[in-house]
Structures are given as structure tokens and as C-alpha cells.
Amino acid sequence: MKAAERRASILAVAKVLFADKGFYAVSVDEIARRVGVSPAVLYQHFASKEELYEAVLDSLAAPRETYVEAALDGPDDFASVLHRITRVFIARVEEDPDYIRMELLSALEGGEIAKRFFASRWQSIVDYIEYSLQELAREKRVSAVNERTAALLFQGMVREAIYSKCIINAERYQEISLDKLIGQLLQLFFQAIGYNTAEKA
Amino acid sequence: MSEVNQELDARGLNCPLPILRAKKAIAGMAEGEVLKILATDPGSVKDFEAFCKQTGNELLQSQSAGDGFEFLIRRQ
Numbered sequence: 001m002k003a004a005e006r007r008a009s010i011l012a013v014a015k016v017l018f019a020d021k022g023f024y025a026v027s028v029d030e031i032a033r034r035v036g037v038s039p040a041v042l043y044q045h046f047a048s049k050e051e052l053y054e055a056v057l058d059s060l061a062a063p064r065e066t067y068v069e070a071a072l073d074g075p076d077d078f079a080s081v082l083h084r085i086t087r088v089f090i091a092r093v094e095e096d097p098d099y100i101r102m103e104l105l106s107a108l109e110g111g112e113i114a115k116r117f118f119a120s121r122w123q124s125i126v127d128y129i130e131y132s133l134q135e136l137a138r139e140k141r142v143s144a145v146n147e148r149t150a151a152l153l154f155q156g157m158v159r160e161a162i163y164s165k166c167i168i169n170a171e172r173y174q175e176i177s178l179d180k181l182i183g184q185l186l187q188l189f190f191q192a193i194g195y196n197t198a199e200k201a
Numbered sequence: 202m203s204e205v206n207q208e209l210d211a212r213g214l215n216c217p218l219p220i221l222r223a224k225k226a227i228a229g230m231a232e233g234e235v236l237k238i239l240a241t242d243p244g245s246v247k248d249f250e251a252f253c254k255q256t257g258n259e260l261l262q263s264q265s266a267g268d269g270f271e272f273l274i275r276r277q
Contacts, residue, residue, distance in 0.1 A: 064244055068251040071217035124215045
């Protein structure tokens with residue numbers, strides 16, 4: 001087996017195990033055994049279990065280029081950009097819900113793993129919301145809201161929509177696609193923060 | 202070394218803010234002019250490569266500078 005193929009099969013097996021049991025309950029030995037290699041071979045590809053976990057997270061994320069493309073491909077206003085990058089985010093999650101299983105388990109495991117998950121997933125989108133709301137507040141284009149709380153509102157509603165559609169498969173939301181659901185939630189979000197779409201002259 | 206016509210300080214900002222700022226800055230520049238961008242987000246190296254690919258502008262330089270990165274982009 002070529003090195004690239006070996007690496008890909010280690011990643012695939014590790015992803016299934018991390019999504020099933022979380023970070024701490026999976027050992028390097030178990031991953032190596034399932035792949036059919038020795039732990040020494042696994043360590044040739046990944047220096048540590050942490051590095052392997054990061055690589056699995058990366059493999060589940062949409063490439064940065066896709067986010068750049070989404071950010072640039074259309075109007076520059078806050079609502080349009082947030083909608084486009086959120087769509088990239090949820091499309092990738094929908095493609096492989098193992099991401100959300102890993103997130104749920106990371107939240108239960110707490111500490112470093114949960115922090116790492118936040119940094120690799122939510123951080124940039126949450127920072128974008130906070131920073132943009134600070135700017136919009138200066139231009140009086142949003143209500144007086146706490147931008148950090150508003151970012152949490154966004155994160156909570158997107159995450160709950162993903163749970164309902166991709167993990168629980170809730171009957172209540174079967175008639176609506178995740179993309180459409182997110183679109184409606186975003187509209188509610190913009191109303192909640194009193195976002196005024198008109199640019200100040 | 203290319204002459205810099207405008208500078209954008211995107212230090213402390215994470216994706217997508219530096220690229221949105223760059224897009225806005227470049228839109229106000231003339232063809233052939235050069236924008237210098239300072240950034241600290243490690244992902245900005247990939248981001249500005251993608252930015253130039255997407256917008257058709259030329260990435261003249263991408264290098265580490267101090268605690269961050271420095272990019273030179275020529276408007277096409």
C-alpha cells in the first residue's frame with residue numbers, strides 16, 4: 001500500500017472510532033489494529049493521537065479555499081457573507097455527520113478537546129460575527145446587543161438545526177431541508193439583533 | 202521590490218475579514234497598483250493564494266514578517 005493510501009485508511013478508521021467513542025476512549029493501538037498495521041507504522045504518519053485527531057477534523061472540514069470563495073462570491077454586507085459561509089459549513093456537515101458526533105463527544109469530554117474543536121470549527125465564524133457587530137453598532141445599524149451573546153445565539157441555533165436534521169432526524173423538521181431551515185433561522189437572527197441592511201450614506 | 206500604493210493592516214483579524222477588507226481596498230485601486238497587507242492569522246497564507254486565484258489579481262509576495270505575514274497583491 002502506498003503511503004498516501006495508508007494515511008487515508010488510518011484517517012478513515014480513526015474518524016469512525018473518534019465519532020463513535022470520542023477522543024479519550026480510543027487508543028492508538030486500537031486504531032492501528034483496525035487498520036491492520038502496527039502502532040509504529042501509524043506513528044510514521046501521525047506523531048501523536050492529538051495530531052491524528054486534528055487531521056481527522058481537517059478532513060471533515062470544507063477546505064479554506066471554499067470559505068474564501070464563499071466570502072468573495074457575492075455582496076459584501078454582513079448578512080450576505082454570513083449566510084454564504086454558514087451554507088458552506090452546513091453543507092459539509094450534512095455530507096458527513098461524523099463531524100457533529102465528534103463535536104458532541106468533545107463537549108462531554110471537555111477541556112482541551114472541546115477547546116480544540118471550537119478553535120477548528122466555530123472560532124472564525126463567531127469572531128466574524130462579533131467583530132462585524134461591533135462595527136455595525138458604531139454605524140448604528142444593529143440594536144444595542146451584546147455581540148458575544150449574539151454570536152452564541154447564532155452558534156446555538158445552527159448547532160440545534162444540525163442536531164435535529166443530521167443526528168436525531170427529527171420528524172418535526174422532515175419537510176424542510178437543512179439549508180432552508182438555516183436560511184429561516186438566519187432571518188430570525190438578523191431580526192433579533194435589529195440588523196439594518198441599508199448602508200449608511 | 203514593488204512600489205506599494207496602499208497598505209491594509211489586518212493583524213488580529215481572522216478569516217473571512219482580511220480577505221473582505223482586501224477586496225474592498227483593491228476595488229478602490231487602479232489597475233497595476235499594489236496593495237500591501239499585514240496579517241497574523243496563520244491561515245491567511247492559503248487565504249490570499251485563494252483570494253488571488255478567485256479575483257484574478259496577482260500575488261507578488263507572501264512572506265513571514267515579524268509576528269505575522271506580509272502580502273503584496275497587484276491589482277489586475
